[in-house]
Amino acid sequence: MKNKLYFSAISKRAEEKAFDAIVEEQKSIGYYALPDQDIGPILEYCSSIPETIETIAVIGIGGSSLGAKAVYEFIKPVKELSRKLYFFESTDPININELLSKCDMNKTHFLVISKSGSTVETFSIYKYIYSLQQDPSFYTFITDPGSPLEKYALEIEASVLYLPDNVGGRFSVLSTVGLVPLALCGIDIKDLLTGAQMIKERFFDRGYVYDMLLEKAVYYAENHAQYSINCIFAYSETLKYFCQWYVQLWGESLGKHQRNSAFHVGLTPIGLIGPEDQHSFLQLIMEGTRDKSVTFIKIEDFHDDTTIPDITLPHLEMLDTLNNLPFSKLINMQCDSVIEALLDQNNIPLDTITIQSVTESNIGSLIFYYELLTSLVGELIDVNTYDQPGVEAGKIILKSKLQEL
Structure with missing residues (x-):
């Protein structure tokens, strides 16, 4: 660059x-450390998603979706990806149903992302989708430890992943928030972090x-x-x-x-x-x-x-x-x-x-x-x-x- x-x-x-x-x-803001993270646990989690899953759907808004969407839409036209990725970001009912028309509910895995675990827009959409697909194995929840969403996910025995400490939503694309959906679609998240690491080193090393x-x-x-x-x-x-x-x-x-x-x-x-x-x-x-x-x-x-x-x-x-x-x-x-x-x-x-x-x-x-x-x-x-x-x-x-x- x-x-x-x-x-x-x-x-x-x-x-x-x-x-x-x-x-x-x-020392206190978490996003600076993201280029150096160990992505082994993320890749291990992604390998656990069944091959029968053809579509990944993110239910989240703002920082929970925009970063991953930016990377996905940048790479998608030039690379044959393994799965499609959709983003449920709006409470617009027309948009919700238009996106759902593209998803086979038995071949879609939903990533429900909310740092606080109580985002109104996210859970209004989730409640609607949950009424159509109530099997918890089709959901993974990404949130902060101790949030209401973590407690809910554990209650229904669904998968839970966590955000790193002190990483705000709009700075979270290089964390689990962005890396999980991108990796599940076949985007090379190691290469993504390598690019970020290059900028980090060439800034902090002057x-x-x-x-x-x-x-x-x-x-x-x-x-x-x-x-x-x-x-x-x-x-x-x-x-x-x-x-x-x-x-x-x-x-x-x-x-x-x-x-x-x-x-x-x-x-x-x-x-x-x-x-x-x-x-x-x-x-x-x-x-x-x-x-x-x-x-x-x-x-x-x-x-x-x-x-x-x-x-x-x-x-x-x-x-x-x-x-x-x-x-x-x-x-x-x-x-x-x-x-x-x-x-x-x-x-x-x-x-x-x-x-x-x-x-x-x-x-x-x-x-x-x-x-x-x-x-x-x-x-x-x-x-x-x-x-x-x-x-x-x-x-x-x-x-x-x-x-x-």
Whole structure:
């Protein structure tokens, strides 16, 4: 993974301060250790699922599903996987029944994921599915030790797996939450963690990732009042759900009261996919309010040589320049052209991330890169990156309303 910045931060002292804080944070925040974990127990568990199971279904919301979905949708188009993977994330009844229509209830294993063990959305969906399939052998529950969900799972004699200590939902994709469903579908989770480990080592050992991440984080923090909107512009459909994961990670981690003041701060995340958003949202970036930074993500080698045919169309001869051009080259030319156009604007901060190819290792690197970036920016803008009181407030009100019914 290569990252090229078209801007520079000012404060080297802030870089050192942020790095020292992140080094210290490793002692209490669990996600930093995930690239180094022993995946033997996860693989052993996955081998216990019968071969008759053809579909894996995750029942979970937010951090319980978005990360695994991002990896699955990135890898699925280029790799023949052993099982299909579906995500029950919404209480929309149309969505629930549309997904169920794809699942043979006797050939589907359900992973019910809730850190707290009492997530309203998750258990409303679970109760409905349980009414259709009441055999506990078709369920595995992933939760914190001692949660109500653990007690329920043990009561019905279903399988229970646990989250590592001090790993929040939006940082949990490289834990059991993401690794179990991905491994069950045939995704190489060892390679996924290898990619994350590479970024971790090259940051904490002060390799090239160290300078790249710190300069970017300090720039965002120094300019977060002016450039309060951060856009990912990903030029591959395979990254659509990665963008959704990033929106949760960035928004839920950085939109807070500052720890040492009463100010509200945050950086608003927006996920865009090229080239379609090139024909819509790009106009706002190009000529709208100068409050946006942009990160372009492109894939260097799609390993796909599908080519535009050498066909001349009457009255459209001017488009013969497309003939014999690989689509992979065209989409990257589109990306490069937009970058060049934005650079001409001078006052739009942007950078580019180039992924070599669509592999587990590369998406693992990208995920851990963004987790580290989030932690650094959170430290620099003085927020608690790992809580979510705004989200919890809505949950409390919902539970109160349900009690009143």
